[in-house]
Amino acid sequence: MSQALQYAFSGVTMGAIYAVVAIGFNLVYSTTGILNFAQGEFVMLGGMIAVTYSRFMPLPVAIAAAVATTAAVAALIEAGFIRRLKRHTLLHMIIVTIGLSIVIREAALLIWDEKVRSLPFFTGTESSSVRVFGAAISPQTLWVLGTVFAIVAVLHVFFRFSLKGKAMRACSANPQAAMLCGINTSNMRTLTFAVSGALGALAGCVISPMTMSQYDMGTSLAIKGFAAAMLGGLGNPMAGVAGGLIVGLAEAFSVSVLPAAYKDAVAFALLLCALFVKPHGLFPERGSIAREA
């Protein structure tokens, strides 16, 4: 029983991170129609930048600065580059974001190196643990879950009640109509990229003490996040949370049945199943451009 609980906690922790990546994917996809393959790279950047900053400033400030920096990088990528590719087809856009992810990764390899690094644990050390219903979990797990919960709550409020959030939703529902209502859709796209960059970076920071940060961590995160987004229903930001938790739990429990080397394969197998059985996800988003694409 307590072992199952242990698996469940580790699954939910990783699942929460996949969920954040999935939210980032969905945000960009629903407002711009782009499948951003570089989403995982934002998580990597967040972690790496925070590690570097933490040498010069206290941890909370370093994390905030890293999130801001990554958001700026994401916004810059949209405003300086993707915005200029409007006439391109979906095929081209996919290829461009694949190229971007390679370039970001290789740039990270040049700026830092191939070494694994990590932020210190936010509270306690790597050996400290908290007992929850008989399962021993690291305090960092609680930080991850708390942060992800906060992200989801803030996003929910943002989309529901703020003017900017409503404008973003309008862009996703119908870009042309949004433009006619006086919404600057181009700026909304940039904002979406910035927000998804910030989300990814924050996830990269909270997970860094547990799974470490490395220049090439982005690809597998991007794919698992994507699997989560697909499972939940592409284009529906909050459905990604459910998808992420499913992927994380499936992965964690697979270790008890299959050799650990196949752990990563489980997420992809789940993605394939999702594609074949429920291609529009468990909670398909109605009426957004996601459905028609």
Added chain:
Amino acid sequence: MRAAVRHALPMIAMTAGVVALQLVISAADRQFYMTQLVMALYYTIVVMGLCLVMGYAGQVSLGHGGFFALGGYTSAILTTRNLAAHLRPETLQTLERIGLLWSRTDLYGAPLATLAPWPAFVAALLLTGAVALILGFPALRLKGHYLAMATLGFGLIVYRMLLGSAFTGYADGITGVPPWRLAPGVTVSGAMDNRIVNYYIACGFLLFVLWFLRNLTGSRHGRALRSIHDSETAAKAMGVNTPRLKLQAFVISAVLAAAAGSFLTHFNGGIGPSEADAMKSVRYLTLVAAGGMANIWGAMGVSLALTFLSLRGVFGVYDHAVFGGLLIVIVSVAPNGPGRWVADLLRRRRPTVRSSGAAAEPAT
């Protein structure tokens, strides 16, 4: 008659080029280029096959590294697994007489009986074709870019499985794959004195693929495929069975990748899991995009040149970065390929007399 000659002319020129290149390399006493050249030729076959899926069917596949590895590993496993202990001697003899088995003694004189390279090759193609069919059937029925995701997931599963299974030798892969005797004196192997023969084997295979793809894309099927790339709705309205055609293109291209993988495995004498790495698949995709998407000649030229340079280590630590950067630059500056881009630039220079020609150009 003249049309037939005109159609055959590029192929004849290609063949002449192949021979000329060999003579130049031999004359310059640079035979050691041959090894990387042969590898580049096999990788280029994968790129040309992918060109059919991306350029003509308009679908993104991120799993061609996986198909390549599937072909290579199937060949490698079947031609190295010793069956001597599992089969009765008389069965062994019968199977060998019909050419399915190949008995010999290993390094220590113990009896070694494995499947012969030919049946292993056929098995590799059939297996890969079946996998592509299973993967493509549901994914290609959906709109959008579900195939990109499905193949990306597939490639990663293959990579993880190869890396994590004792059966495939973990990270070491499989070594000791025997040479493949195609005909007397014609053997696919990496032996030093066999380099020129292997160059011609690889070129022959490449020319065959080029001939096959040129005929395919020029046929009724090819035109139907191209219409899907331009507008799927319009193609459907004209009565084109779009999912079926896309699936056919996808399976053909996967089988080509597996064939190249099988050949290269025999040439290198082994294969490792890095062949299924996501970065490999991205590379194939880059080369198709850099060649101009629906342009087999472009894909072939760019792929041969860049893969050869990359294998020679010209790009050093910037190897991946060069490919990523190239992808971004080409797709954003010249989405129809560098050839078309240069042609457009030249046309813009000329006076407006020819502008009517430019306007009539089909949008791709």
